[in-house]
Amino acid sequence: MSVADGLKLVWTEAFVPEREVRVAEIGALHGLAPRQVAVMERMHGLASVRWDPDLPLLDLLVAPAGKALERAGGREGLAYLIYVHASPQVAPAHVSVARELRDALGLGDVQVFEVSQQACASALAALEIAGELLRAESPGARALVVNGEKPFTELNQMHYPIGDVMGEGATATVVSWDGPGDEVHGYAVRHDGSFADSLTLYEALPRRRFVDTSIDMIAKVVGEVLLQGGLTLGDIDHFIPSNISRVFWSQVVHALGVDRDRVFLDNLPRYGHCFAADSLINFATLRDRGRLEPGGYSLLACPGLGASFAALLLRHGAR
The missing domain is CATH 3.40.47.10 (Thiolase/Chalcone synthase)
Structure with missing residues (x-):
């Protein structure tokens, strides 16, 4: 039995930017030859990504987070805000994205921290972590797990040898041990x-x-x-x-x-x-x-x- 068994995903909201960019454009930007782009498209199944350099990271995260809270019945009982990112760094060292997100959502003194140590598997780890923390809270306590980041270097936008082109997208999930989900x-x-x-x-x-x-x-x-x-x-x-x-x-x-x-x-x-x-x-x-x-x-x-x-x-x- 998993320690997370019984945890409810009350609501998950997803968001992707409207701006669509073809993989061929990104490949050309990073110096890939046409045959390399063809491999990405025909073998690895890529066609386009959502990528908006003018969209701030905080706006990318607030969009699903606000809607997830609304769909889950508001902020009552919210004990934790967990921000998940795969890249080790997503902002300058003096900036706490989790705290800025909490302030942007008006969540007062909700406890915040970040999870990133398991790279792209971190989102699932954060759900388990949230569940364990909520065990010690009052019945009905909830956590908001927000997940998303922006590609900001060539290295973390395109992994050509393993067939990845990174796009922008974010999710927000309200979790609780109580209620539906x-x-x-x-x-x-x-x-x-x-x-x-x-x-x-x-x-x-x-x-x-x-x-x-x-x-x-x-x-x-x-x-x-x-x-x-x-x-x-x-x-x-x-x-x-x-x-x-x-x-x-x-x-x-x-x-x-x-x-x-x-x-x-x-x-x-x-x-x-x-x-x-x-x-x-x-x-x-x-x-x-x-x-x-x-x-x-x-x-x-x-x-x-x-x-x-x-x-x-x-x-x-x-x-």
Whole structure:
């Protein structure tokens, strides 16, 4: 059993900027040859990302956070604000994005901190952390987990060797142990520190090792959360991965034996890889399309450079 079992995702709100940029434009900006862009598009499944250099980071985060609080019934009982980002730094060292976000939302003395140590898997880790903190609070206490960042260097906008182009997107999730929502039925994470120097992934051999390790690790965390929930892959309605390479997820799906029609990759060509926000953006998209049936199960899976590998099992509540 996961320590997060029973935690409710009361409401998740997703936001992406309106400005759409073709992957070919970003490739040209960073000096990729046309054949390299073609690989990104045809093999890895990328077409465009949302990227607005004129949109401040705080505005990117406030947009979903305010709506999530509104949809979840307001700010009453809010004990924590957790800001999640995959990149180690998203602002100058003297700036606390979490505190600025709290002030922008008018959340007074709500406790704030940031989570980033598991790279793109940090979003799922933050949900578990929020749940553990809320155990010590009064009944009805809630936390707001906000997730999003902007690509601000060539290195964190395009990972050509592993098929990633980073786009902008953000999510905000209100969580609580009480009331309605989508209920956590399993959470698992594994780490492999041998890939801590992610720059080595630009070399062919370490990159191949990382892919092989990632497939194995994702399979293990998926197996763990299914065991926690007492389920099999056949019980899962939706397998919701992060928006990294289509080639990579095809290998994972093949290794796991997941039915391809249950794998949600619709947002990959639309948004690219949105750092740690992918899985929850995809979850919210499925919900907004009316595809998450009450009582059904979804499994979120996400690898993070460094490397961390996480999976989260959800049982859907009534809408």
